[in-house]
Amino acid sequence: MMHRDPRxxxxxxxxxxxxxxFALVAAVAFLPAWATANPLDLYGLGARGTAMGGAMxxxxxxxxxxxxxxxxxxxxxxxxxxxxxxxxxxxxxxxxPRPQGYDLADLGPGSARxxxxxxxxxxxxxxxxxxxxxxxxxxxxxxxxDELRVGIAAWLPxxxxxxxxxxxxxxxEQYFANQLHFELIGERAQQQVxxxxxxxxxxxxxxxxxxxxxxxxxxxxAQVYLDNPTDQSHVLMTVDNVQLGSLAPHVGARIEAGEAxxxxxxxxxxxxxxLDLENAVQVRGFQETDDSYPVIQHVAIAVQSTPPEYVLGAxxxxxxxxxxxxxVHIRWSEYLNHQAEPQKNWANTTSIRLGGELRSSAEQxxxxxxxxxxxxVPEQTGRTSYxxxxxxxxxxxxxxxxxxxxxDVELGWFVQLQQLLPRDTNKKRLDEQPPCGPxxxxxxxxxxxxxxxxxxxxxxxxxxxxxxxSPGFPGFQSYGRLIAVGFDLKWAF
Numbered sequence: 272m273m274h275r276d277p278r279x280x281x282x283x284x285x286x287x288x289x290x291x292x293f294a295l296v297a298a299v300a301f302l303p304a305w306a307t308a309n310p311l312d313l314y315g316l317g318a319r320g321t322a323m324g325g326a327m328x329x330x331x332x333x334x335x336x337x338x339x340x341x342x343x344x345x346x347x348x349x350x351x352x353x354x355x356x357x358x359x360x361x362x363x364x365x366x367x368p369r370p371q372g373y374d375l376a377d378l379g380p381g382s383a384r385x386x387x388x389x390x391x392x393x394x395x396x397x398x399x400x401x402x403x404x405x406x407x408x409x410x411x412x413x414x415x416x417d418e419l420r421v422g423i424a425a426w427l428p429x430x431x432x433x434x435x436x437x438x439x440x441x442x443x444e445q446y447f448a449n450q451l452h453f454e455l456i457g458e459r460a461q462q463q464v465x466x467x468x469x470x471x472x473x474x475x476x477x478x479x480x481x482x483x484x485x486x487x488x489x490x491x492x493a494q495v496y497l498d499n500p501t502d503q504s505h506v507l508m509t510v511d512n513v514q515l516g517s518l519a520p521h522v523g524a525r526i527e528a529g530e531a532x533x534x535x536x537x538x539x540x541x542x543x544x545x546l547d548l549e550n551a552v553q554v555r556g557f558q559e560t561d562d563s564y565p566v567i568q569h570v571a572i573a574v575q576s577t578p579p580e581y582v583l584g585a586x587x588x589x590x591x592x593x594x595x596x597x598x599v600h601i602r603w604s605e606y607l608n609h610q611a612e613p614q615k616n617w618a619n620t621t622s623i624r625l626g627g628e629l630r631s632s633a634e635q636x637x638x639x640x641x642x643x644x645x646x647x648v649p650e651q652t653g654r655t656s657y658x659x660x661x662x663x664x665x666x667x668x669x670x671x672x673x674x675x676x677x678x679d680v681e682l683g684w685f686v687q688l689q690q691l692l693p694r695d696t697n698k699k700r701l702d703e704q705p706p707c708g709p710x711x712x713x714x715x716x717x718x719x720x721x722x723x724x725x726x727x728x729x730x731x732x733x734x735x736x737x738x739x740x741s742p743g744f745p746g747f748q749s750y751g752r753l754i755a756v757g758f759d760l761k762w763a764f
Contacts, residue, residue: 310405310426310460311338312577314356317407318683318759321356322668323626324640326595328584329525329535330626333761334409334424337466340523340537340582341480344420345470349412354683354759358403358460362691362751364451364658365396366742375717375740376733381725383718385446387740392449394742397658400457404429407759418472426464437572437609440655442707442717442741449742454648454657456753459575462544468521476527483518484539490515490547497554523582535584543576543607573611578602590630597624603647614657617647634672638685641665652699653713656743660691660750679763689753697746704737714744 315321317335327339333350336343377386409424436458438444444451468482489512496507523537550568558564584597599622606614626640641664648659668685698714707715718738724731 310403310428310462310464311466313456313460313753314358314403314687314755314757316409316424316426317352317761318354318668318685318757319628319638319670321687321755321757322638322640322666322683322685323595323628324624324642324664324666326584326586326597326624326626326640326642328523328537328582328595328597329533329586330588330593330595333763334411334422336411336470336480337409337422337424337468337482340525340535340584341422341468341482341521342470342478342523342525342535342537344411344422344468344480345418345472345478345525347411347420348763349410349420350761350763351410352759352761353406353408354757355406356403356755356757358405358753358755360400360402360457360751360753362400362453362456362753363396363398363749364453365748366394366451367697367746367748369394369745373737373739373744375738378731378733383722383731383734384738387445390445390449390740392447394445394740395450397450397452400453401430401461403460403755405460414469420470421468422470423465423467425466426462428461428463430461437574439610440608440657442654442715442739442744444656444742445740451656451658451743451747451749453749454659455646456659462575466521478525479523480525481520481522483520484542485518489513489545491549493548493550495550495552497552500554500556531588533586533588535582535586537582537584539577539580539582541577541579541602541605543573545611546570546572546574548572571611572609573607574609576607578605592630593628595624595626598622599624601647606647608657616649618645618649620645620647636670636672638668638670639666646694651696651743654707654711654715654741656696656741656747658747658749660694662689662691662753664689675762681761681763682758683761684758685756687753687755689755691749691751691753693748693750695746695748696743698744700737704739714739714741 315325316338320327320331320335320339331339331343332347334352374387375384377388405426405428407424407426411420411422414421438448438452465485466482468480470478470480472478491510491512494509497503519540519542521539526534528534548570552566579602581600582597586595602619603617604615604619606617608614622642622644624642628636628638630636644662646659646661648657651657664687666685666687670681670683673680701713704714704716705711706719707717716737718734720735722731722734723729
C-alpha cells in the first residue's frame with residue numbers, strides 16, 4: 272500500500288485537504304449499525320437487573336444472564352421477554368472563559384495557523400446529549416438436554432438506528448465541533464446490541480456458560496478523482512465498503528455454596544467499533560511522480576471502546592429476601608480513544624453494585640439497588656480534555672406476577688437515577704509551554720515562539736507565549752444526572 276510521500280510540494284499538499292474530507296464523509300455514510308454493549312453497561316438489561324443496581328452475576332437466570340453472567344441460564348426455566356427503556360441525559364460541560372492573548376492571531380494570508388476567528392463552530396458548552404429511547408427482546412430455551420440452555424438478547428434504540436461520532440480530545444477538536452464531549456456516556460447508549468450464549472449445569476453445585484457479543488468492523492476504500500485542483504467542490508468518487516464482524520467472548524461460572532449462598536465469576540472480552548478508512552486521491556496535474564500517485568490517506572477510528580471486564584459476585588437467597596453483591600473490575604488502561612490509540616494513563620477501576628429483592632406476597636416483589644462507578648479518567652490538567660465523572664446510582668422497582676394464556680408472566684418496572692459527582696478541571700501552566708507534537712502531554716503551544724516574519728526574519732510578536740485554540744483551555748466543569756425509567760414483560764415456561 273502506498274503512503275503519503277513527504278517530498279510532495281507545498282502546492283500539492285494544499286490541493287488535498289477538502290478531497291480527503293469528501294472521501295471520509297462518503298465513507299462514514301456506509302458505516303454498519305451494529306455496535307457493542309454500551310447501553311447495557313450504562314442502564315443494565317431487564318427491569319429486575321436495573322432495579323437491583325446491576326448486582327446480578329449470581330442471581331440472573333433468564334435471558335438477562337446473557338449480560339450479567341451467562342452461566343445463570345443453566346437449569347432455569349425457559350424465558351421470553353420484551354421491555355422498554357427511556358433514558359434522560361441531564362448533564363453539562365461548562366467551559367471556563369478564555370483570557371485574551373491565547374487565541375491564534377489573525378495576521379492575514381501570512382498567518383502561521385488558521386486564526387481562531389475562522390473556526391467553523393465557536394467554542395461552546397455541551398448541553399445537548401441525546402436522550403435514549405430503546406427496547407430489548409430476549410429468549411432462552413433448552414438445547415435438547417435438561418442440563419443445557421441457549422439464549423439470545425438484543426437491545427435496539429428507537430430514536431436512531433445507531434450513532435457513531437468520533438472526536439479529538441485535544442486542540443485538534445477546535446476545527447470540528449469545538450466543544451468537549453462526555454467520553455463514556457451520551458452517544459455510547461445510542462447503539463444496537465446483540466448477545467448470545469449457552470450454559471451447562473455440570474452438577475447440582477456448578478454451572479458454566481459461554482457466549483459472544485457480536486462486534487462489527489468496517490473497511491472502506493474511497494477512490495477520488497479531482498480534475499480541477501482549484502475547484503474542489505466537484506469530484507468523482509467511488510466507495511468500496513466491506514462489513515466485517517468479530518466476536519468478543521464472555522464466559523462465567525456459578526457455584527452453589529450452600530442452601531442459600533451462591534458465588535459467581537465472569538469475564539467479558541475487550542471490544543470496540545472499528546473503522547478502517549482509506550482514500551486514494553488522484554489530482555490532475557500532479558501525476559508525474561510515479562511513487563506517490565495516487566495520494567493514499569489512511570485513517571483508523573475506534574468508538575465505543577470497552578476494555579476487558581472481570582466480575583466477582585455473591586448472593587444470598589431466602590424465601591422472602593434475596594441480596595446480591597458484585598465487584599466489577601475494568602481494565603481501562605486498555606481503552607482505545609477515537610483515533611484507536613491506547614490510553615495507558617487511564618486507571619483500572621473496581622465498581623461496587625448492591626441490590627435486594629423483597630417478596631411481599633406470592634404475586635408481588637419489591638426491588639432496590641445502589642452502585643458506585645469510579646471514573647478511570649485522570650485529572651485533565653494537560654493537553655487532553657477527556658470528560659468523565661464518578662457516578663453514584665440508586666434504583667427502585669418491582670415485579671407483579673400474573674397468569675396469561677396458562678403461562679407465568681411478570682410485569683417488571685424500574686426507576687433509576689445516576690448522579691455525576693461534580694468535577695472541576697484547571698489546565699496547568701508551565702513557565703514555557705512546548706510546541707505541539709507527538710508525545711507532548713502538557714498544554715502545548717500551537718505556534719512556536721521562534722516563528723519569524725519571512726519579510727524581516729524577526730520573530731513575530733503576536734506569536735510570543737502560549738497560543739492555543741483547545742476548547743478545554745483554560746479549564747472546564749462537568750456535572751449532571753442520568754434518569755432512566757422502564758418496564759418489561761417476561762414469560763416463564
